[in-house]
Amino acid sequence: MENPEETINHKPLLKRRKLLLSALSTGLTAVAGPLHSQLAQTDAKVTKNSVQNRSDVGAQNSTLLTLFLCGDVMTGRGIDQVLSHPGNPVLYEEYMKSALGYVQLAEEANGLVPKPVSYSYIWGDALTELERRQPACRIINLETAVTRSEDVQEKAVNYRMNPENIPCITAARIDCCALANNHVLDWGYSGLAETLSSLKQAGLKTAGAGRNIREAQEPAVLPRGRGRVLVFSFGSETSGIPFNWLARENRPGVDLLTDFSPETVLEIRKRVTSIKRPRDLVVGSIHWGGNWGYQIPYAQQAFAHQLIDDAGVDVVHGHSSHHPQGMEIYKGKLILYGCGDFLNDYEGILGHEAYRGDLTLMYFVRLDASTGTLVGLEMAAMQMKRFRLNHALADDVLWLKETLDREGKKFGNWVELGADNTLTLRWA
Ligand SMILES: [Zn+2]
Secondary structure (H helix, E strand, C coil), X not given: CCCCCCCCCCCCXXXXXXXXXXXXXXXXXXXXXXXXXXXXXCCEECCXXXXXXXXXXXXXXXXXXXXXXXXEECCCHHHHHHXXXXXXXXXXXXXXXXXXXXXXXXXXXXXXXXXXXXXXXXXXXXHHHHHHHCCCEEEEEECCEECCCCCCCCCCCCCEECHHHCHHHHCCCCCEEECCCCCCCCCHHHHHHHHHHHHHHCCCEEECEECCHHHHHCCEEEEECCEEEEEEEEEEHHHCCCHHHECECCECEECEECCCCHHHHHHHHHHHHHHCCCCCEXXXXXXXXXXXXCCCCHHHXXXXXXXXXXXXXXXXXXXXXXXXXXXXXXXXXXXXXXXXEEECCCCCCCCCHHHCCCEEEEEEEEEECCCCCEEEEEEEEEEEECCEEEECCHHHHHHHHHHHHHHHHHHCEEEEECCCCCEEEEEC
């Protein structure tokens, strides 16, 4: 650990908490700084009505494929500090000067975190759900750089995880990390380069960021059964990604969409059709929109529709919001507008409690593998506590159901609460 002497800022707790909203991944507050792609699982036979097996061939000759999707996985900062190889804890945030401060905040809120934690600790009950459901692909938005770089960018918040802690990602057998987000370049080009090489070395596929625009635009290719899942990762300035993070021919960066225009859709269509084969499924993972609120901007909805109508995208995997947003089934295809946060060090940070950012969802998306049509969506509700994902309590699952029902109304969908607290999407 570098700078072990660094201590947290000892301002009075209340004052710190009052100011801590700025410590969240506040996309829109980000300020542009100076800045100069294993498990080839095969489909498994399942009996009729069985929904639990890893990518399943149905009894009626239909091939089903289950994807696990979630929102932001932020294993940097406080989380990094409780893992076996904490990186330099120094922060450059206005009110917090050490990542250890976030460990303290979480412990003050929910009790001691057993340090160091095992690499699987942070996933907690999510591992049980993954084991039970055996999704064919596990896709996350990795909301942190993975680096020791000290090239801090001028932003309100900069996330990094020590590359030696990468087993905390592989512990959940994640297949693919979407990287086109507002934190992957928090530690400059050197940080991005180390992030890419570290993930690759760990056998993780990535999309959305690269050493040049060609790499940044390349989808992650996940062979599954007789087909493949292609994951494209896009970012939008609306999530707070600085415009100068846009990758160019000779400049590292992210696959940043400059707008949601038909021209942009056409350009994505060209990229999809150049690689998509008949049995492939396409996930369009997109970091867009602000952190709080349920309103889906018309531009986002229209763009999601066009991705499905014109660009060959089968699932729109949206994220950036710190809480789950509404979902839409459009022409049989799934649009997740905002998956919400999934795993982070935000415990004890006050300010938007009404949104219940501590509650997170695991999305198990069952698709007809030949058409990409949504067959079913089950969600397992989790709550982040002591830097660990725990099954959400019954009252909290009910709260999520009511929230998703409310937000689903405008899209003609609702959620059924099962006896095991599983939330199942229903649509008209
Ligand atoms: Zn973000």
